[in-house]
Amino acid sequence: MIIALALLASSAPANAQGVDKPDPLDAIVAEAERDAREGRYDKARAAYIALARKHPGTPQGLLGEKRSRPSAYLGWAPVEETGPSANRVDIVFMGDGYEWESLKAFDKLAEDAATVLARDEVVREYANYFNFARAVLVSADNGVDGFGRDYDTPLGAKTLGTFAGHVGIDQAKVREVLGQMPEHDGQAIVFVRNGVLGTGGSGVAVIGGREMKTMVHEFGHSFAGLHDEYQTQTGHGGGGGVPNSLNVASLADPKLVPWAHWIAAKHPQVGVHEGAASRVKGAWRPTANGCIMDSAESFCVACREVLVLRIHEFVDPIDSCSPEPQAQRVKVPHQVGPEGFVATVQAMRPARHQLEVEWYLLPERHFARTGDAPSVRDDDGGAPTRSRTRKGRPLADLRAQPVATSRGKADGSHKHTVLPKDLEPGVWRLVCRVKDTTLLRGEKFPWVLKDGESLLSSERGWWIEVPPR
Numbered sequence: 128m129i130i131a132l133a134l135l136a137s138s139a140p141a142n143a144q145g146v147d148k149p150d151p152l153d154a155i156v157a158e159a160e161r162d163a164r165e166g167r168y169d170k171a172r173a174a175y176i177a178l179a180r181k182h183p184g185t186p187q188g189l190l191g192e193k194r195s196r197p198s199a200y201l202g203w204a205p206v207e208e209t210g211p212s213a214n215r216v217d218i219v220f221m222g223d224g225y226e227w228e229s230l231k232a233f234d235k236l237a238e239d240a241a242t243v244l245a246r247d248e249v250v251r252e253y254a255n256y257f258n259f260a261r262a263v264l265v266s267a268d269n270g271v272d273g274f275g276r277d278y279d280t281p282l283g284a285k286t287l288g289t290f291a292g293h294v295g296i297d298q299a300k301v302r303e304v305l306g307q308m309p310e311h312d313g314q315a316i317v318f319v320r321n322g323v324l325g326t327g328g329s330g331v332a333v334i335g336g337r338e339m340k341t342m343v344h345e346f347g348h349s350f351a352g353l354h355d356e357y358q359t360q361t362g363h364g365g366g367g368g369v370p371n372s373l374n375v376a377s378l379a380d381p382k383l384v385p386w387a388h389w390i391a392a393k394h395p396q397v398g399v400h401e402g403a404a405s406r407v408k409g410a411w412r413p414t415a416n417g418c419i420m421d422s423a424e425s426f427c428v429a430c431r432e433v434l435v436l437r438i439h440e441f442v443d444p445i446d447s448c449s450p451e452p453q454a455q456r457v458k459v460p461h462q463v464g465p466e467g468f469v470a471t472v473q474a475m476r477p478a479r480h481q482l483e484v485e486w487y488l489l490p491e492r493h494f495a496r497t498g499d500a501p502s503v504r505d506d507d508g509g510a511p512t513r514s515r516t517r518k519g520r521p522l523a524d525l526r527a528q529p530v531a532t533s534r535g536k537a538d539g540s541h542k543h544t545v546l547p548k549d550l551e552p553g554v555w556r557l558v559c560r561v562k563d564t565t566l567l568r569g570e571k572f573p574w575v576l577k578d579g580e581s582l583l584s585s586e587r588g589w590w591i592e593v594p595p596r
């Protein structure tokens with residue numbers, strides 16, 4: 128089998144440059160996906176049927192067969208795009224139980240859902256950090272499995288064994304749909320047309336009907352792993368032990384609850400209040416003022432902090448920079464000519480506050496002198512990798528003062544010019560650090576008090592060489 132595959136690979140058509148020729152069947156798939164994106168669902172389906180019939184046994188023919196089933200994924204379309212997926216939280220809306228004639232109704236629902244989500248205080252402030260898309264999913268039936276009935280739907284909506292009949296879906300099927308999209312973050316919000324209530328976890332929120340308030344609550348579960356702050360038995364998620372993480376505590380000690388740092392900082396709304404995780408006793412929540420994870424209109428202070436940090440697991444405060452950054456260990460300096468060396472950094476743009484930008488100029492010996500050197504995470508000041516949490520280490524103390532700070536740039540674009548006359552000849556490292564203080568105008572407390580992994584900070588660096596005079 129392996130040999131056969133290797134032969135296949137080596138006999139793949141290649142042009143004179145040795146680059147694989149585009150497969151004409153891929154072009155047909157791309158065209159069908161474009162039809163789906165632009166709402167020509169019948170045309171997309173016809174193309175998939177033709178692919179399956181004319182090219183059986185090819186990967187594209189198999190794809191066509193799969194996508195022309197009565198319940199199928201046809202493609203996807205953007206709902207709200209703010210920037211490159213690589214540096215955004217990508218959320219995908221999906222519908223289950225939407226038949227051919229109601230596909231357009233789902234398109235509208237996805238638009239509404241994005242609008243409602245963006246009304247939440249946290250998502251609104253970080254609206255530029257999110258991309259919303261919708262999968263085009265057609266259902267043969269409009270129904271929810273359970274009570275002996277089995278319906279043909281793409282995500283396998285089912286009634287869970289709760290007293291209230293909460294709706295759930297087949298997580299594996301959601302993952303399979305996400306896997307067919309060019310880029311995703313494992314985050315989906317699924318609307319089940321005929322379902323009731325909702326469930327959420329592990330990146331997938333499930334909402335019955337079009338309950339928008341339920342959606343934000345389930346998003347808290349699915350996106351940030353937040354727990355219920357309900358005191359009453361809701362019939363889902365209440366089983367098992369009481370967690371002691373994020374927004375729910377299994378003990379009442381103000382020094383040991385997960386939000387202890389807010390109590391130590393004397394935030395007036397945060398304390399230790401009994402009643403959470405579907406229990407009246409034996410579980411504690413951070414606030415008496417209410418939270419979306421209970422049934423209030425906005426997230427409490429502790430949940431808001433969790434959400435902001437979670438967003439920054441996907442999004443780097445530095446969106447792009449020029450020229451390409453250089454890791455600290457790659458010492459190939461840019462020569463500083465008479466016109467100087469110019470670095471520009473595009474910072475992310477929250478809605479109501481601006482990020483802090485600091486520039487440092489450090490002589491080469493600064494790095495040699497200190498044994499435990501200013502060194503930064505795994506990227507060493509170079510371009511970041513996808514997951515920001517695995518880096519684990521906070522940014523190092525540079526043990527220097529910034530040579531410039533820039534703030535108040537509404538467009539988020541920051542520039543620093545180094546002229547040869549400014550520096551002694553030799554090799555230097557220019558470092559740009561960007562930090563989200565999460566402190567909004569007129570507010571006494573930042574939204575994030577504890578950022579142990581420096582998720583809210585980022586840096587890029589460049590080696591530069593000033594020629595001898």
Ligand SMILES: [Zn+2]
Nearest residue numbers: 418420427430
């Ligand atoms: Zn909360």
